[in-house]
Amino acid sequence: MTWDVAVNLAIQGGQMLVVLLLAPLLTGFVRKVKARLLRRQGPPVLQPYRDLLRLLRKEVVLADSASWVFRVAPYLIFAATWVAAALVPTFGLGLTFSWSADLIVIAGLLGSARFFLALAGLDVGTSFGGIGSSREVMIASLAEPALIIVVFTLALIAGSTQLSTIAGVMESGAVGLRVSLLLALVALIIVAIAENGRIPVDNPATHLELTMVHEAMVLEYSGRHLALIELAAFLKLLLYVSVIACVFAPWGLARPDAAPAALGIGLGAYVGKLAVAGFLLALFETSIAKMRVFRVPVFLGAALMLALLGTLLMFVTRVR
Template sequence: MALVVALAPGLVGLVRKVKARLLRKRGAPVLQPYATLLRLMRKEVVLAENASWLFRVVPYLVFASTWVAAALVPTFATDLQFSWSADLIAIVALLGFGRFFLALAGMDVGTSFGGIGSSREMLIATLAEPAMLLIVFALSLVAGSTQLSDVAHALAQPVVGLRVSLGMALVALVIVALAENARIPVDNPATHLELTMVHEAMVLEYSGRHLAMIELASALKLMLYLSLIASVFLPWGLAGPDGGLVAVVAGIGLWLVKIAAGGALLAAFEVSIAKMRVFRVPNLLGIALMLALLGTILLFVSRSL
């Protein structure tokens, strides 16, 4: 659990670094997000005059719910201590919990930027959630469970092999992950001043330690989705319930490689595509929904596809 939090800002730093290098810039060091977070935590908080108690509680709630969700995703081993306390549906709902409160916080000060961010964030979530559920459906059809560690374990079996339906679910999950993490082409994480911004507009009024919590939570969320994709679609190397120390160390090493590769791919994808207009995002998420539904129906037609 602590490992995920410790590494999440590093992942963000890595993505930024790769992006900068691809654009032939030098880029900030990979460890820069840590320095930013520390600096933010030490600064005093500037609160808007009419901010309520909710505004001050939300950063911690968002961080906590994202952390709990991230802790439930298998990273390097399948036998997580508390994996039975929530299945994949509940993990999605936990992320929804964080988003609900963050969107409320965006409305709290009563600025138009907060409102625009909140309303668009909820639109994107509205469209991403059905797609996510259908992905869960397809995965549970193959694995016979919605318990993530069981899904990862089942998909690691050689009998599963390559399947068209899983490929579709992967593409759908990648689209959902891009949307949920406010990445290009859905949203631009690098700017505060663009009319189509979503996530960054919502947290515009935050400062100091509150902002640090929210930044950490969004780094965690990126980590969560990359781990999720890695553990479900690339489940090799996950230490099983009876794996010894060697298996665990190998699992950690392999997980780091997977995450780093995922981060690099994300950066490469982001520099090669332009941001979309907000009202074209539904089309993108509609593709995810259709792919997930097709994957599910393919599994109905034949369990081996």
């Protein structure tokens, strides 16, 4: 019994480190693939780590009008995102603290992080921060309900909002193919693209004021603050990939009472899933153009409607 607890604690701790260590790698990989698809050499895959270390060592330049909210926000954003990412099963299901938060809470934690990020954008009092914040909350006001409704669909299929339970049910193969699942998957991918500020919603590589959302909010950040915010953004991308992977591709996830070998398999499978997801994301981003800001609501509205359709189908077809 105590052995199980110790193993699960180790898995939980390992999970926190794994997500933290893998997050920059995923972003570096996506950047590299994108560059190669454009026939560019591209920065090394490990470049995000170097960027983070360089930023962490630099001094912080604070605007004169910045308040304590501006200085506290990076730590809170990072902490909320990290906690959320630590509660999503990546390589194993036996997370000790997975019962402390379900999928709705994870969505809420991301909401908390975004709340502080949007406030930080407004704090300095320049137009750039304001434009970023106001667009970010507009995008979130559509993406968040879509996410919650996707959670409804998954919860109705698995009979639980706990992500570990959902992943377990999915892995057991008892669910089979469902139209609702397909709709939920499409909606979740659209939400993930919007929430992570990827093309076609936002361009993570640009600093052109007409198109940017996330980069506009963090324009005033520098040094260690910027490093934490970047790391939080990497973690968020990893989190969404992990959620999609553990629900829709739960193969290889180690059981709660797994042997070390199974954990190794789980880790290998997870890295493989990340690579596939990163490649697909890069391919998608390369093959599509950024859309105008006011086309984004249509894009996200589609996600909202698909998710709602999926949930409605569940409500209509299921008595449980």
